[in-house]
Amino acid sequence: MKIEIYDQSYNISSEQGEEHLKELAACVDAKMREVAAATGMADSLKVAVLAALNMADDLLALRKRQQELEGPLRKRVEKCVALVESAIEHAG
Numbered sequence: 301m302k303i304e305i306y307d308q309s310y311n312i313s314s315e316q317g318e319e320h321l322k323e324l325a326a327c328v329d330a331k332m333r334e335v336a337a338a339t340g341m342a343d344s345l346k347v348a349v350l351a352a353l354n355m356a357d358d359l360l361a362l363r364k365r366q367q368e369l370e371g372p373l374r375k376r377v378e379k380c381v382a383l384v385e386s387a388i389e390h391a392g
Contacts, residue, residue, distance in 0.1 A: 306332040306344055331355055 301318055303310050303325040314321040331351040332344075341347050 305329045306336075306347065308344070328355075 301312060301314070301321060303312055303321060305325050305328050310325075312321060328351065331354055332347050335341070335350045335354060336347045339347075339350065341350070
């Protein structure tokens with residue numbers, strides 16, 4: 301499949317389907333254009349590196365947030381399981 305990112309064409313295949321690949325390409329293209337507009341850079345390699353750093357920062361922030369949510373959630377689930385097990389023991 302042919303995609304375009306920051307005015308460059310790439311032939312790429314993906315097991316996850318054409319629509320998914322188009323969505324990824326659009327995301328990368330948008331981030332590169334955002335970085336280029338904010339910095340005034342024209343060098344596509346530098347724009348790509350800065351866009352990658354921005355996207356990596358977003359990813360790490362999401363992972364951190366996920367970990368912050370998973371800890372308390374896991375404890376609540378374990379508490380619920382213990383309550384259900386206790387109720388089953390007392391009912392039987």
